[in-house]
Amino acid sequence: MSAHEALIAELREVDNLAAAARLLNWDQETGMPEGGESARAEVVSTLAKLVHERSVAPKLSDLAAAAREEASTPDRKRQVELVERDLERARKVPGELVERLARATSLSQQVWARARKERDFAAFLPRLEEVVELKKEEGRLLAPEGGSVYDGLLSDYERGMRESDWSTLFDELERELPALAREIHERQAPVRERLAGISALRGPFGREAQLKLCRALAEALGYDFSRGRLDLSAHPFSETIHAGDSRITTRVDESDLRGSVYSTLHETGHALYEQGLPEELSGTPLGAYCSMSVHESQSRLWENLVGRSDEFWDARWDRVRDAFPDLAAAGPRAWAEHSRRVEPSLIRTESDEVTYNLHVLVRFRLERALFAGDISPADLPGAWDEAYRKALGIAPSHVGEGVMQDVHWSAGLFGYFPTYTLGNLLSAQLLDAATAAGVDDRGPQLLSWLRAKVHRRGRFLETPDLVVEATGAPPSARAFLAHLRRRYLG
């Protein structure tokens, strides 16, 4: 066995443990009986500890060092570089903290799910406080030189971007989006009036028929159900257990079909990326996705740029006809217009593509304040409502549609939200490049272009390099803002 092969074998074995942890997580979110919660947290914690131990073990660094000596191709060099980068990251965080974080976030997610239903922030607060304390510890350990605690957490999701970089980006969007949203909202007044008269848009939409339609739509986009499955969960997500098994979930609201449909298109976008990663490199860093931002660009591209267009629904209206004859009678244009309603709203995952990044902006600024110590977890509900009033002009009537709406904080995913915004920007930039390259459908040709330019590139490149390679220009907000103006004001 060459040094390279020995390294790959070790990486794959560690990833096998991580795969078990991913299945435990998927199961916890889709159907674990609640009586299993505390024992499950222990199981998750043991796995996390073992994965961490193996990820920082001298064995792995020795194997990486030997493989570095031997590496003759750029790909193999890159593989070793990524392993050593991960080693360095893992070495910074002691196993004991990893384990405490795994246990705390497993419990905290379970408490969040219940407390959110009961709109009970107080029940969730002690768990959240524990998670924030642990993440502060982690952020301090991960902080780049001269960087803040929050920089440490941010860099875990998008390498090289600090809170000041993100801040510049969000400030720029804040200058454009609120005015744009207001203008579009005004222009859409007659549309809203017309749609208000179409009761078929408001359901009820049977649960089984929704799931059937969601399955059909995922399949239509190219999602391979022999290598995945669709389930229900409180908060839709996608999770790759291991090669050949990339799952998605959705949620069903009987009075609003957009919830399940757009969650499904979104998670399908993520899963298409996972199903298109270079399988021969699965279980190794080089075979993984490029970054969270690029991941999000894939989900938003299918959900919004493709999935809210007239063309998309014209071509797939027969599937809606099978599931919901009443809605079908209203026609694809009414439905597509319904899917493009722009108005200030409370729930990020249900918000329109114009105001969406204002939701993210709120979270970014709250996280920044939290980790700077300017506010504490107990202040979050109040600070949240105030920030929504400022950014969107509305405030939630309870924490379930406010500060407790997202699973992220309960799962310790601080620093993650900003990548959603970068992903949105990239989705438009990528679609423009595909169009410029002659891709003229929003289906198989487009998927095939993305497979070549993004999916099969795994983690060969960093985000900015991948974007330059695929689009000819560095990441920017230009294409995204142009898309909004074209679609809504054009």
Add this chain to the structure above:
Amino acid sequence: MSAHEALIAELREVDNLAAAARLLNWDQETGMPEGGESARAEVVSTLAKLVHERSVAPKLSDLAAAAREEASTPDRKRQVELVERDLERARKVPGELVERLARATSLSQQVWARARKERDFAAFLPRLEEVVELKKEEGRLLAPEGGSVYDGLLSDYERGMRESDWSTLFDELERELPALAREIHERQAPVRERLAGISALRGPFGREAQLKLCRALAEALGYDFSRGRLDLSAHPFSETIHAGDSRITTRVDESDLRGSVYSTLHETGHALYEQGLPEELSGTPLGAYCSMSVHESQSRLWENLVGRSDEFWDARWDRVRDAFPDLAAAGPRAWAEHSRRVEPSLIRTESDEVTYNLHVLVRFRLERALFAGDISPADLPGAWDEAYRKALGIAPSHVGEGVMQDVHWSAGLFGYFPTYTLGNLLSAQLLDAATAAGVDDRGPQLLSWLRAKVHRRGRFLETPDLVVEATGAPPSARAFLAHLRRRYLG
């Protein structure tokens, strides 16, 4: 931390890894996409290897030795004794064999599931041959002094019982059961004629309504759904992932409601045992079930002794009325008689309680011949058909209803089948003892007696001692044969 506490902590950590492996298995049987098969086999194999490594590690034996020195109560002594016994067992089988077995059986189960549907023994044979070769290796390593390869495998499931002991037992049953079955079959001629006129017994029974009824029945027996769940799988099973999470599965045949109902009662019996084990000892040998035989006694008690009685259905007929009004009109007595039909049949899990042990007898004798080298895996289909002709007077028309009907061999579970028969005998012996102790329902009182006499006893005692403690007599076939005569000829 005392030596005892340190030992328990280590045991629990190893069991956390085993819990992940159990979830991987549950998932594989209930809904894993088939594209994940080969990667899944690698994940399962890594977990099995780790569990094995930790189970034979010097750390564990050192902890056990220290705890042995310290142990002051009989319970703690027993805990250490069980740990050391497991250590000894694990030491006999090298990690490399454990890993090969895990990988081979994971793949082989997947191939079996497909090949069984296609009635294609040839497709399954290479996988089965691999498993048998590995189990021969394992049996040789586990064989008790002077014992055979098959003794080694048998002792893994019921300690102290050798193939000659089992052979004596099966010979005894063979002397009684065929004649008994024939006599009952003749007596039931008028019942069969009457039931043939009731078309509602033959369905069709809708899938969702069956699942709803099965859930209601499991709940009625005392199964706690907040600590479990019911799913579909090709071959029904029960699996405890960890404390507070004991799952069951069933399967649905639209033309025969008995399939889902009796699978559910059976698996519920297993899960009631698991849900009743001493939770404070979970994840340790002392907190586990006594033996496979005792486990099976619990499933068969609820499935057959309780679940095929008139009283059971009289008390629960309102649940059938909700799900299947046509069947309900036929009345509980007709259904109960339908559930007690005795006739030679091909599928073990659907067979009546009189002929059931003849199905097990066939498997026991074939396994014995296989591991003695008298036959090879390729001979199994022919040998199977011949053995069925001899024991039951009928033979399958294809391998799907013959040699490929059970998952066990594909999973490497050789030596397991005989415990089903011992479990059947014990179920009757336990119910007689409960009745003699004044238990006069077949519901909450009976469950409560079993909780005290069997479930909460965990693995404090060996099978014969547990049976003596609970019933006042060692295991025997007497109560079982008396039950059959009473129910069917009395």
